[in-house]
Amino acid sequence: MRKAGFALSVVVIVSPAILVFLWMLSLSLKNEIDNLAYPPVFVPTPPTLANFVQVFSENSMGLYFWNSIVVSGLATLVALAVGIPAGYGIARANAHKLTVLILIARMTPALSYLIPLFTVFQLLGLNNTLTALVITHLVITVPIVVYIMAGHFETLPRELEEAAQIDGANVWTVFRYVALPLARPGIIVGTILAFIFSWNNFVFGAVLAGRATRTLPAAVYNVLTFEQLAWGPLAAAAIVVTLPVLLLTIVIQKEIVVGLTHGGVKGG
Amino acid sequence: MNSPALPIPYRPGFLARRRRAYYFFAVPALVVVGAVIIFPWLFTVWMSVFDWRIGSVAHFVGLENYIKLATNQRFLESIVHTFYFTLLAVILPLILGTAAALIFHREFPFRGVLRGIFTMPMMATPVAVALVWTMMFHPQQGVLNYLLSLVGLPPSLWVYSQTLVIPSLVLVEVWHWTPLVMLIVLGGLAALPTEPYESAKLDGATEWQLFRYITFPLLAPFLIVAAVIRTIDALKAFDTIYVISQGGPGTASETINLYLYLQAFAFYNVGNASAVVVVFFIIILALALVLLHVREKTKWI
Structure with missing residues (x-):
């Protein structure tokens, strides 16, 4: 009896999470008649990929997908280039006041960065370009990488680095050949979290991007509206947007949990 | 070495x-x-001290933008909406997240897989999630009203109702972010010492007493951290509200962030929007500091 009650509570807390995703999948695999039927049709019979074909052929989803990869990819690369050394410097110089800056950045609403940056991009003629989007996405990626790397370098033993220093290696050599190889697990977590939160961002793309430079989330909202499209293609588009992120999450589930709970980092 | x-x-x-x-x-x-x-x-x-619309000349106006905000009915209402939304979107995930953490703290078959599934909403793209919830909220063809009818409840207007729109949006927020609370609390549970439990059990304490007098006080710091993070995120909530209700019906779900977006990117009223940002940031900072102060004083739990 006790056991059954516990099993039931597990089912109750887990099912909303899985059912929403299954419903998304169900909507994307059904034709329009079944999607609008009442009572709802739960299992697609037979399932159809027509909705996916439609969003890709009629709505340049391929282009938006590529834009998202370019923007999130470049923003993450720049963040790694500046954020890994910064995290190392902060950890070794005990400059923890610098991470307070990151925490304040975490508290600021994303929209408040957008107004000044939008104004400046307007002056520079950069609005509607991917460059403007990459620069803006640094607001998300740089704090995540700095925060995670500073925390990670803290946990690495200093003895190896000190030994190398005594052998005459300078600070840069020690960082490059001793600390950096040891930091690989932290770098992987930082990279994936930065990429995911950049990928998930909606409002930067919605404001700064032009027709051809929209990222996936912005495109899904701006281009594929309920007026133009039926539920099936919309659900298919939603899956295309979020599937890469869910797959990444599954791949490094354990590390993500550690990264998220230690800093409570979330972009945007 | x-x-x-x-x-x-x-x-x-x-x-x-x-x-x-x-x-x-x-x-x-x-x-x-x-x-x-x-x-x-x-x-x-x-x-924020200029009267400036994009495309026109900026005039210095001192604190006028702020003074106008103080009497701007729509802005003041957006603060009320934000607080209402935030209150629910902090408390409910805290309760449910703690319950979920207590469940996942125990050993049972497929625990890892089920925990993975439970945390999936947290990483999902908010816009994609919002689209699906929009379809689920649909008053005629939505699956939620069908589920209500299965348990004998009348259909609801969900986000199309002035009074239900904010609770409905909170529902999405709870679904989305309860996993993060669960993970933080689960981390807290993993760090609990075992000795107090053993001696309390010897003294014949009930399961509830164990939770109330040992687990809960020891978890308090973690709950506060979760509450701070949740408060900041709920105040900043934008994507799901914007996609699902656009602040409507009317302005019933217009939070500060939604109002800010309209001022900045629909009316290009940069001066006014900047003043909103400053006020908004002060509100976020103040609430976070209050919660951190509570953390210092958690002895009472």
């Missing part, structure tokens, strides 16, 4: 020089942070 504690040869100024060298590692990041984070902060404060 046979003598790991070997001292570094001491020369005057050696440590200071080394420290300075470490600071150089942070310089590129500081340049980027200065350009995309600190510059926008300063520029926002600067713009």
